[in-house]
Amino acid sequence: MYKIVNKQVLNPTVTKMDIEAPFVAAKAQPGQFIILRVDETGERIPLTVAGYDREAGTVSIIFQIVGATTEKLNHLNAGDCIHDFVGPLGVPTHVEGLKKVCVVGGGVGCAIALPIAQKLDELGCSVTSIIGFRSKDLLILEDEFRAVSDTLHVMTDDGSYGREGNVCVPLNEMFAAGETFDEVITIGPLIMMKFVVQATKPTGIPCMVSMNPIMIDGTGMCGGCRLTVHQDGKAVTKFACVDGPDFNGYEVDFDEAMSRGMMYQPFERHAHEETCNLFKKEVR
Numbered sequence: 001m002y003k004i005v006n007k008q009v010l011n012p013t014v015t016k017m018d019i020e021a022p023f024v025a026a027k028a029q030p031g032q033f034i035i036l037r038v039d040e041t042g043e044r045i046p047l048t049v050a051g052y053d054r055e056a057g058t059v060s061i062i063f064q065i066v067g068a069t070t071e072k073l074n075h076l077n078a079g080d081c082i083h084d085f086v087g088p089l090g091v092p093t094h095v096e097g098l099k100k101v102c103v104v105g106g107g108v109g110c111a112i113a114l115p116i117a118q119k120l121d122e123l124g125c126s127v128t129s130i131i132g133f134r135s136k137d138l139l140i141l142e143d144e145f146r147a148v149s150d151t152l153h154v155m156t157d158d159g160s161y162g163r164e165g166n167v168c169v170p171l172n173e174m175f176a177a178g179e180t181f182d183e184v185i186t187i188g189p190l191i192m193m194k195f196v197v198q199a200t201k202p203t204g205i206p207c208m209v210s211m212n213p214i215m216i217d218g219t220g221m222c223g224g225c226r227l228t229v230h231q232d233g234k235a236v237t238k239f240a241c242v243d244g245p246d247f248n249g250y251e252v253d254f255d256e257a258m259s260r261g262m263m264y265q266p267f268e269r270h271a272h273e274e275t276c277n278l279f280k281k282e283v284r
Helices: 022-027 068-074 107-122 142-148 168-176 190-203 254-262 265-283
Strands: 002-011 014-020 033-037 045-053 058-064 084-089 100-106 126-133 151-156 183-187 207-210 226-231 234-239 246-248
Touching (some): 014 068, 022 045, 045 107, 058 068, 058 107, 100 107, 100 190, 107 126, 107 142, 126 142, 151 168, 168 190, 183 190, 190 254, 226 254
Parallel strands (some): 100 126, 126 151, 183 207
Antiparallel strands (some): 014 058, 045 058
């Protein structure tokens, strides 16, 4: 059993938890993920490591309440325990040797982008961060990004906070002004990452994307996170959880990945509704 040390509501649909897991905390690196089960009958879900404190032996996770398991998880509080918490898994994000990087995060993907930005800053890298949200109400981790970024751009689709527009607006402005980076790292909704890759491609700057959003099982057994990457003129099948979650953005077939991801939405929506109804019955 793994104790929830702290719980923080970041916005109406996103929650942060610090989990007591000293063995995971001792080895975790930015870009890796864990697999958890809320209880002994629960499903296993992968969540990316959003931070870690090796001295305290805690690992931070940030999750969006979208399905049955995240709904159950959000009903737990500090002092409660999670049944299983396994990791770290996945290949860590490559950050060594980089001197100037642009980190682009969208929505809850900012939770994955933050530890990467923190690690880059720790290594002395110049970090430009762009974080985007639909509206001010969904904003998360602004202060944390500002603390590790030489420059921070905050974007909202409706203009309710920061600048109006998507994350590609400041990115294109920087490219037009002749700005260059060793690498662009982008993490967020698949459609956002697709357009960040398209915006970056004419510059020739390497662009890394995290395919964490399509992971389901986390071990390569279910095949739900398989994606097609185009390497040396050939279409190659990869698995986000085993081969990634980080990939060369120029090689990823985003349209296929988005199409496959939509297949699970009706099932997940139904499971979420059933779980919500169970909690309502318990309250009565």
